[in-house]
Amino acid sequence: MALTDSEPGCAGEDVCARGGGLGGFLEDAETRALIASLPRVQGDLTAREVATQRFLVIMDKYQEQPHLLDLHLEWMLNLLLEVIRSEKSPPALVHLGFKFLYIISKVRGHKVFLQLFPHEVCDVQPVLDLLCLQDPKDHETWETRYMLLLWLSMTCLIPFDLSRLDGHLVAEPGHSRVPVMDRILAVAKSYLIVSDKARDAAAVLVSKFVVRPDVKQKRLADFLDWSLSSMSAASGLTMETALLLDGMLQSLAQLFKHGKREDFLQYAPAVQQCLEHCRLADSEQTTLRKLGVKLVQRLGLTFLKPRVARWRYQRGSRSLAANLSQSAQPGGAGAESPAPTEEEDYDIPEEIENVIEQLLVGLKDKDTVVRWSAAKGIGRVTGRLPKELADEVVGSVLECFSFQETDSAWHGGCLALAELGRRGLLLPSRLTDGTSLSPLSVSLQCNAPVFTMYQGLRCTSVCDAHMNMFSSVF
Secondary structure, eight states: OOOTSSSSSSSTTOOOGGGGOOOHHHHHHHHHHHHHHHHHHTTHHHHHHHHHHHHHHHHHSSSGGGGGGGHHHHHHHHHHHHHOOTTTOHHHHHHHHHHHHHHHHHHHHHHGGGGOOOOOOHHHHHHHHHHSOOTTTTTTHHHHHHHHHHHHHHHHOOSSOOHHTTTOOOOOOTTTOOOOHHHHHHHHHHHTTSSHHHHHHHHHHHHHHTHHHHHHHHHHHHHHHHHHHHHHOOOOOOOHHHHHHHHHHHHHHHHHHHHHHHHHHHGHHHHHHHHHHHHHGOOOOOOHHHHHHHHHHHHHHHOOOOOTTSSSSSOOOSOOHHHHHHSSSOTTSSSSSOSSSOOOOOOTTTTHHHHHHHHHHHOOOOSSHHHHHHHHHHHHHTTTTTTHHHHHHHHHHHHTTTTTTTTTHHHHHHHHHHHHTTOSOOOOGGGHHHHHHHHHHHHHHHHHHHHHOOOGGGGGOHHHHHHHSSSSTO
């Protein structure tokens, strides 16, 4: 029996006990006290560790419900930035403040948390100067560099040409003045090859900085040339090579994601050729194979013009009233939307064949994260293809369901079918092929000792997904 507010288990608790969820942020006062105590404990190693661990415990409590922190993020950020920006704060206290900021960012996610950071014109120079003072080899303060890179990526969003900031710089005697644009790009490049998490933040910085109108006009081609040259020169299976490829792939994938198609289309063939040279599919590093698949799908989306497939399957409407009115009419609300009489003719670049081939190879990868990324890429690229070519892609996916294929290929095929069905790209004409194979995969996993199927296949509920996506008519 569920506990009520009057029963002894809920007394004094502001927690929503239904489903084990929390009702709100309960440690408001304690968190304020911890942040206020930072100047006092930063000199004592034991006290500093106690305060940090207590803050970690508080924040980790909201890992599954990070949205509960949203109403409190601003005052926590302001209190910590007040400590960081104070001229009286010693370096140890500044690093401790950034460590607390990283803990919050880790729980809530940097995409949400960064929106609250100050990003005015006056913030660009101080953040950049503070970042340039950091030691990339200091493994004790990587949180500081990580948060500064993310903060700098927000300040890069100012709608002014960065050359205007150069007028306020005074060159030292005997030294030439370096433009702010070149300084930021140099910092980003240097952190793309480090071994800590600052590499991820540098990729975010690149994706937001290089796509600026003033930067892409002057530095986009140079940066892509530097990235591809670094990837081509990488050889062997050393840790340095893996770190370099990781940083380059992250930055390129995010650039092709956030950049405009017309700006990156001319560079896409060269990037694709460089990827083929690197042969990431043969790498032992799961992260590199995943990033390679992610970049391949972004290249495919760059080659194809953005469009919504008019031939896709559409069930009903998002409006309840519209569905009810349609259900009263002959044919019901579940009928397939009428197909267009004539489909728009457009050319498909020849590079798309290679893109789809690499994504199909990714569906058979030994690691789930790579297969999942490839399945999403199959869905995204197929949604921009004509009906005939899209049907060929579906047929290629169905070839994964063969007794000659591995259990990884079966799982990747299930993921791809689910993604295609979710996007309405698996038409009713293919249901007899797709859904007849899905029960077979379920029956195979029931005989795991014979077919050596693994637990991951049980989590792929393609049959249930198809039941919910298509009308009962089919």
